[in-house]
Amino acid sequence: MTNDGTTAGAASKADGAATGSGDIARSLELLWGTGERPSRGPKPGLSPDRIVTAAVAVADAEGLAAVSMRRLSTELGTGTMSLYRYIPGKAELLDLMLDRVQGEPFAVRPDEPPADWRAAIDRMARGHLDNLRRHPWLLKINQARTVLGPSALRGLELALTGLRGMGLRDPELIGVIITVNSFVEGLARTQADAAEAVAQTGLSDEAFWENQRPYLERAMLSGAYPVMAGMAEDTFSSDFDQFEFGLQRLIAGFDALVGERAAEREAPRT
Amino acid sequence: MTNDGTTAGAASKADGAATGSGDIARSLELLWGTGERPSRGPKPGLSPDRIVTAAVAVADAEGLAAVSMRRLSTELGTGTMSLYRYIPGKAELLDLMLDRVQGEPFAVRPDEPPADWRAAIDRMARGHLDNLRRHPWLLKINQARTVLGPSALRGLELALTGLRGMGLRDPELIGVIITVNSFVEGLARTQADAAEAVAQTGLSDEAFWENQRPYLERAMLSGAYPVMAGMAEDTFSSDFDQFEFGLQRLIAGFDALVGERAAEREAPRT
DNA sequence: CGTAATCGGGTACGGTGTACCCAGTTCGAT
DNA sequence: ATCGAACTGGGTACACCGTACCCGATTACG
Structure with missing residues (x-):
């Protein structure tokens, strides 16, 4: 909450795949979260779950390198930046992919x-x-x-x-x-x-x-x-x-x- | 020799760090090679050895992610593309870094x-x-x-x-x-x-x-x-x-x- | 001395993650 | 019923990356 942008930018400069680089509280909510929708605004056309599913599918088929935000967005038929409505950043996406597959x-x-x-x-x-x-x-x-x-x-x-x-x-x-x-x-x-x-x-x-x-x-x-x-x-x-x-x-x-x-x-x- | 460009391009699309993606014969020459200079042309101002040394230093200090061709070139005080006179590509650079450090x-x-x-x-x-x-x-x-x-x-x-x-x-x-x-x-x-x-x-x-x-x-x-x-x-x-x-x-x-x-x-x- | 071979490196392209911003949608409060 | 807050969708732009391509300067051999 208090921390937007700067840290995420620094994190993205680092190596290949890292986990937990972003807002941990947000990741935890996504993992254990109730999924309650806010009352106002249009219905979301996407969900973290669908994004994670698509990401795992791409990673399984073509490797982690093929998992890019642009690729996922075309896979899901949306705009690239729409993904950021559901997931804080790529680091958190990797978190979610991990937990999905470890189960x-x-x-x-x-x-x-x-x-x-x-x-x-x-x-x-x-x-x-x-x-x-x-x-x-x-x-x-x-x-x-x-x-x-x-x-x-x-x-x-x-x-x-x-x-x-x-x-x-x-x-x-x-x-x-x-x-x-x-x-x-x-x-x-x-x-x-x-x-x-x-x-x-x-x-x-x-x-x-x-x-x-x-x-x-x-x-x-x-x-x-x-x-x-x-x-x-x-x-x-x-x-x-x-x-x-x-x-x-x-x-x-x-x-x-x-x-x-x-x-x-x-x-x-x- | 017969294989310029296309394969290297495909290799660079892949994941993070890979080794031996490029011309293996070239890598072998660099590893075991005699280092004999060609007779014609200006004296080289650089060497694979110096590049590898700089690359290892940067990787040790700031991680592999910091090792980019642009970064190495500024580190060595040359133009970015000059590095490619001495090393076929980044994959081969990683090969050389590996052997350097394993010894x-x-x-x-x-x-x-x-x-x-x-x-x-x-x-x-x-x-x-x-x-x-x-x-x-x-x-x-x-x-x-x-x-x-x-x-x-x-x-x-x-x-x-x-x-x-x-x-x-x-x-x-x-x-x-x-x-x-x-x-x-x-x-x-x-x-x-x-x-x-x-x-x-x-x-x-x-x-x-x-x-x-x-x-x-x-x-x-x-x-x-x-x-x-x-x-x-x-x-x-x-x-x-x-x-x-x-x-x-x-x-x-x-x-x-x-x-x-x-x-x-x-x-x-x- | 000409010329072939080599070196140095600028420019450009397609890729990445994502900050920033605006337009459109929906619902709660009035 | 209407207004505005809260939300969704997503286009544009920026700073990185590796490297293909090309041109001018330099050097030594024939």
Whole structure:
């Protein structure tokens, strides 16, 4: 309210996608808000919801870069500036897109809970990965100022519910979630980046590496990289499932801690 | 050579920061290149090296968003278009910035090797984290088409050297590196995003969460999130070191696999 | 010395987010 | 019934961005 214009202008100068740059109170209202119309004035022909839906559709289909105010306005058949009647700015639009899409994986399966915490982690990781594959643009949004909407809270609640059985302290449970999600996001980002690179350059991965081959071979023969030069042919093959490998390692690592804690409870003060 | 303009134009339409979008052969030449001057024409007043140095300086100080061709040209005291005499386009500039900065952590310590693979992973993780903190903009560059320059190869060689002692198969060693790096990048990204959000909005984290508090409290009291509502006060405190926690879990997870493999070698065909 | 090759860089184009402003619409108060 | 406040729609304009295109100045080879 007190702050129009200046800050938003500064925010827009910054990097690619940021969240929560604008009026947070406004974002919160939009997320939890009642949607009550003011009594006076003509009926609005648009709604934040419709704009967010259109934005997510464009982002899914063509990437976050295709989501521009002009593009959305033509998509919705309105003037560009009309969008600003419903959304304070692009930053808030990203906020809303985030919350919309984060709810999806949990809306799908309200069914049976995971058997134990191992299954919960497995499900959490796969769900997160699926969602990131469906909406790769999620990886480009600054989530630091994510406004915690209903969807985000529900996701966190479900995750914590599945992990309670580990018998760890509360901050450690958060640590487990962070560690797993970081790992998943890293892999998802690698894949998304690769796909984007192919789309942008029109050059396949194979062709790209073929271009580098002569330089790499020269480097390997130079003797400066003895370990790499001696590695197996299939080392960088895509046959190896990095997701499964990493996830199993993570679960094993948590298991060790869970075991320690259980032992301590059994025989305290050793 | 055969491909001027059109592809580069298409590439520039895409998202934020991408790498290897341009002429790969040119990028490779710049990375490994001899730097031989052509014989005719006036002496160049600039060099790719100077441009990259300026670009890294600006990115470190003000973020990747501040790195624009116009900005670099004023920084270097030349005309904007002069930069294109030395670098095919912005995509290639990002390539070069990447390789420049990836070499740093290994240039610093050519000294004693780590005691064992555990120490190697620890060192790798901390080195990576330090580097990402020094150059947060690294997290915004699409690395899928990273041109493997000398620095990148040297880093990979050192990492593999430290991990050889684990006794795992070669693709698994890569898996270890990927898993650790994904985790580290996830944490670094969280921190970088937070810092960026503060810089953009001028709003501290505390103030931000304070804004959300009423909505969160209402949600907690609603009974829809019983597990979260019952968590300890310090659950989301920043006192808890997420980096240490996650890293120890990862090492424990790898340890389990290393133990299995050692046992198999001891008593094969059980 | 001519000329081919290279360097420096100005201008222009199509893209972005959005500030600012005005015209048209609708409803509450009088 | 009428007036005006509150609201919606949206056109125009500005400051950025990357870079295609082109021209004049400079240099060294034939």
